[in-house]
Amino acid sequence: MSGTMENVEVIEVEDQDEGEFEDEESEDDELIPSPRVSNKDITDDGDEEELNGFEMEGLNCSICTEPWTSGGEHQICCLPCGHIYGLSCIKKWIRIGQRSSAGKCPQCNRRCTLKDVRVLYATRLCVLDAELQKKVRTLEAKCASLKQKNADCCNKEVESQEREADLHLKVEKLTEKTKYLERLLKDSQRESFTSNLGFQRKVINDIGNGSGSEVCSGAFTLQREFQVDGGRCFDMDASGELMILARRLNGMGGTSLLTKISLVAPYEREDIHLPANTKAVRALCVRPCTRLALLASLGKKLSIVSTESNNTVLTYDLPAPAWSCSWDIESSHHVYTGLQNGMVLGFDMRQTKTPLESRSGLSCNPIHTLISVAPDSSSGTRTLLTASQIGICEWNIGSTEERPYLIPESKNQGRVCISLAHSGGDDIVASFRPKIEMSCPMAVSQSFPTPSMSCGVEGCHIFYKRSGAQSYQKTGSLVAHVDSIRLPKSCIINKLNRSPMFVAANEVTSDLVLHDISKLAVVQRLKTSKNQIWDVKCTQIGNSCAIGCLSGDVLQLYTSP
Known part of the structure; x- marks a missing residue:
């Protein structure tokens, strides 16, 4: 129903002579029925809808009740x-x-004659009820208001359902966390009780290298296992009680991402997606107490990711793929990376354009391990230790020395350096394997070979102790079974009131072997899943030492008081 009168012509009144009507008196006195006229004759096409709702009385003659x-x-x-x-x-x-x-008007009985009749000229005449129109507009407004209120109520209902679902999920997580903490408390009370009774675990180890056996108290035990897919390297954030795992999803051009795993509530996981051009992450290093992770990737990128906000904070473009990375042990603003072409670059997080340091190595072999060590007390120069195929090098960053210093004892024409571990003090351990002559230039430091390509060969671990600036003394060596192609990882554990322990994988038995560095003796073997061991890390969590081992698609956590 329209509230206006559109296209209504102005009504014109025509005076007619009285004689015109007198001449018509000869017509029959009886009323002749008028021809029926349909509504379509009265209104133009397209205007019928505007007449809907009107009473037809306004369109009909009140004498014959036919439309005029x-x-x-x-x-x-x-x-x-x-x-x-x-x-x-x-x-x-x-x-x-x-x-x-x-004569009188049929409706009001007012006197009139034929001369008083006035013909009206209009294509359409619509009579509107102002009060009725006002009521219609009021009702339409109320209807629109009710529709809006109904839509608002529906939206609020949907939001309430979503909030209810979130609350149910949070309640489930809190319930699981409560059960886990209760089990943890019971285990802690049980361990405390057995400790008070004087219980002491004894582990008798098989020494495969002829160095004998030893009884060890406070041994490492498996706490939990995490099933992960596509993991290749990880690190542990003791302050955040997290494990940060770099993964690459299956398939060609698989997406690279980080996965956070809570050490307090292992069922809590969260993925951090990385830029598409990051490619495979080759090394991962978490800076303590900062919730920042440093990533070296084969996409020629060095990235800093916040594990708190799950965002990439900084990204540096590199001239070659990055194989290793490290935070500066003294400065919270400096980071370093080792490249595939043998170069070492240093960056200041406060300057995001160009590297502060760009040093060429002694060879073009990839730098697969890079460690920032405490500077010598006499010089105060920032120092890096790197490992590549040719051996172990010490770099003095910020000094006039452009070339690194190669530790003489680590250079051997018949061996290839495949791993380097540092204790944070004066002890370092390098792992070697025999050099394999290949007919094709297949990288001896291939990043991620298939499991069928590698096997265990007889290599060795060589122990060194720092005695001054650019001075390391060899203290001993052990025969070991190492991988023939992949680059294994190793680490050194510092336990309170005990000598450091060196942790490395035995590729034949798929065990983690713990060596007492001072005695060069095996003190414990930790069983892992029967797969290649990709990465090994250790840290101090609370009052316990923790060892993480990534083998296949299983991440294992071992702890010791």
């Missing part, structure tokens, strides 16, 4: 009183009335 027309015998006309009729009907009505006494 815009022309012809039944043309619309009116009397001086304002009432409207069909022309033929009102003429006959007035003639009949004049015969008796005087």
